[in-house]
Amino acid sequence: MTPSAGATNRPAEGVAPEPLPGVIDAHSHTWSRELQHDHTAVLQRAWDSGLSHLIEVGCDTRTTLASRDLARREPRVHAVAGLHPHEAKNLAAERAGLQAAIEGGGFVGIGEIGLDFFRDLSPRDEQYESLRWQLELARQHSLPVVIHSRNADEECFAVLKEWAGRVGRYLGPDREIGMMHCYAGDLALAWRYVDLGFLISVPGTVTYANNAQGQEVARLMPLASMLVETDCPYLTPVPHRGRRNEPAYVVHTARFVASLRGCEPAEVARETAANAARLFGFAL
Ligand SMILES: [Zn+2]
Numbered sequence: 637m638t639p640s641a642g643a644t645n646r647p648a649e650g651v652a653p654e655p656l657p658g659v660i661d662a663h664s665h666t667w668s669r670e671l672q673h674d675h676t677a678v679l680q681r682a683w684d685s686g687l688s689h690l691i692e693v694g695c696d697t698r699t700t701l702a703s704r705d706l707a708r709r710e711p712r713v714h715a716v717a718g719l720h721p722h723e724a725k726n727l728a729a730e731r732a733g734l735q736a737a738i739e740g741g742g743f744v745g746i747g748e749i750g751l752d753f754f755r756d757l758s759p760r761d762e763q764y765e766s767l768r769w770q771l772e773l774a775r776q777h778s779l780p781v782v783i784h785s786r787n788a789d790e791e792c793f794a795v796l797k798e799w800a801g802r803v804g805r806y807l808g809p810d811r812e813i814g815m816m817h818c819y820a821g822d823l824a825l826a827w828r829y830v831d832l833g834f835l836i837s838v839p840g841t842v843t844y845a846n847n848a849q850g851q852e853v854a855r856l857m858p859l860a861s862m863l864v865e866t867d868c869p870y871l872t873p874v875p876h877r878g879r880r881n882e883p884a885y886v887v888h889t890a891r892f893v894a895s896l897r898g899c900e901p902a903e904v905a906r907e908t909a910a911n912a913a914r915l916f917g918f919a920l
Contacts, residue, residue: 649879650677653887655686658920659905660912661886662837663748663782663817663865664690667702670869670880678882679710685884688712688909688920691865693748693782693817695720697733704742714916716745716782724758724766731769738777744916746774747782748817751795754787764795771799774814775806780915781814783834789821793828800832812915818867823853830861835911837863840873840881843892855896859907863915864890 661682665671671678682690692707693716694700703715717738719730738746749770751763758766774781785792800813807813815835819826826836836857842850854862864886866873872881873888890908894901913920 649876650674650681650882651876652681652684652884653891655684656887656890656901656905657686658688658902658909659686659864659886659890660688660909661690661866661868661883662815662863662908662912663839664692664868664883665695665699666690666692666706666868666883667694667699668869671882678884679713682883683712685887686905687883687886689714689912689918690883691716691744691782691912691916694718695748696723696726697730697737700734700737700743704737707742714744714918715742716747717743718747718749718770718782719766720748721750721752721763721766721784722755722757724762727762727766727769735773738773743777743779744918745780745782745814746770746777747814748784749781750784750786750817751788751792752784752786753791767795768799771795775803778807780807780812780917782817783814784817786820789825793825796829796832796834805833807917810914811917812911815863815915817865818871819853820850821853822849823856826853826857826861830857835863835915836861837865838889838893839865839867840871840877840885840889842889842896843874844877851896854893859897859904860911862893862904862908863912864893864904864908 692703700717707715813833818839868881
C-alpha cells in the first residue's frame, strides 16, 4: 500500500466512536494546545461516546490550575495537581504555586509525578526530589497519586515501595493509594504494584499489533485492578493511530481490552469506572 492510500483509509479526526456507556478516561490532558481549538466539541464527543467522567491531569502549576478551572465548570471532570518529571527541573520556581493550588482544594489526586529516564528532560536528582516531595504532599492532603514511570521501572518501584510501606493504606483499607498511568511494564511488575496498593492503567497503545507485553497485562490482570485511559493528545489507539487523541477514544481501548479478555465491553467499562471512582473518591 502506498502511503497516500494508507492516509485515505484512515478515519477522520474527531469521529465519535460507537458509545460505551459509563466508561471513564482515567488520564487526559484536554488543556493541551492540540485540543484547545475545538475543546467544546472534544468534551461533547466524550459525553456522546458514553463517558461518565474524565480525569484531567496537570503537568505544572499553570496546567494544574487549568485542570481545576475545567473541573469547576464541568462536574463530570475531576482535576489532578502535579509537576511532571519533565518539569522537575523547574521545581524551585513551581513549588510555591503548586502547593498553594493544592491547599486551595478542588483536586482528587496528585500527579502526574514520577521518573522519566527515557527522555531525561530534567536531571535525575531533581526528578527524585520532585517525586518525593509530591508523594509527601499526597499523604498530607489525603489524595491518591498518579505515577508516570518510563525507563525507570526498578528505580520508580523502589521509591514507591519505600513510600507505600511508610504511609500504608492512608485512604482507607478498601481504597488504593495510586495508579500507574500509561502502564508499560511487564505482568510481574504490574502484580508488584498491585501489592503496593496501585491500580494499573491501560493506554491506547495496547491496541498496537506489536505490543504483546501490554496486551498480556490487559488480558491477565484482574479487572478489579485496572483502569483505561487516553493520555490525550498522545498515544492514540487504533483506528485513529497517527492522529490526535481525545477522551472519546478511550472507548476503542476499552473495547479492545474486552476483545482480549473475551468479555463484554460493558463489563470492562463498568469495572474500570468503579475503580476510578473508588481511587479518586467520587460517586458514579
Ligand atoms: Zn499524561
